[in-house]
Amino acid sequence: xxxxxxxxxxxxxxxxxxxxxxxxxxxxxxxxxxxxxxxxxxxxxxxxxxxxxxxxxxxxxxxxxxxxxxxxxxxxxxxxxxxxxxxxxxxxxxxxxxxxxxxxxxxxxxxxxxxxxxxxxxxxxxxxxxxxxxxxxxxxxxxxxxxxxxxxxxxxxxxxxxxxx
Numbered sequence: 308x309x310x311x312x313x314x315x316x317x318x319x320x321x322x323x324x325x326x327x328x329x330x331x332x333x334x335x336x337x338x339x340x341x342x343x344x345x346x347x348x349x350x351x352x353x354x355x356x357x358x359x360x361x362x363x364x365x366x367x368x369x370x371x372x373x374x375x376x377x378x379x380x381x382x383x384x385x386x387x388x389x390x391x392x393x394x395x396x397x398x399x400x401x402x403x404x405x406x407x408x409x410x411x412x413x414x415x416x417x418x419x420x421x422x423x424x425x426x427x428x429x430x431x432x433x434x435x436x437x438x439x440x441x442x443x444x445x446x447x448x449x450x451x452x453x454x455x456x457x458x459x460x461x462x463x464x465x466x467x468x469x470x471x472x
Contacts, residue, residue: 343442345435345470350447351462352389352428354421365458367451368419371400371430375407377440382407386433387415392425400430407443419451435470442466 350371355364375382384407387400400415407413417424432445445464451457 342439347433347468348445348464349467350430350464352447367449369417370448371415374412374444380438382436388431392427
């Protein structure tokens with residue numbers, strides 16, 4: 308049967324994988340012209356993932372990325388709070404609010420050996436703007452390399468609270 312041909316099976320799996328990725332892409336859900344003047348955004352961060360039958364931890368570094376996607380107006384980052392696996396506040400990443408100019412980006416790095424957040428850590432990023440603006444892109448990017456193996460993945464932020472005047 309043609310489906311069992313290895314070349315066709317490979318192309319089928321690639322097409323299936325890409326359709327799942329594009330169908331679940333947060334950017335596709337936000338294709339409209341919805342604007343906001345502020346939100347609190349939950350971003351999952353993984354300090355490690357487990358692999359194999361013995362659940363061996365694979366340590367990961369993490370990067371919190373915040374990108375102002377508005378072409379005209381700045382956004383103000385009010386808070387970046389880091390919570391551990393138990394939901395306890397571990398760290399406040401900024402002491403003073405700051406602005407991101409139109410199309411400007413910033414990031415915050417968590418080292419691979421920093422285990423204080425645990426595998427279920429997360430950030431809550433709170434931002435606002437004086438004008439209605441495009442939603443910023445706020446993501447957690449995890450990467451790890453060990454013994455010639457590498458792993459990386461992205462977790463998009465999830466709006467948990469909208470702020471309105």
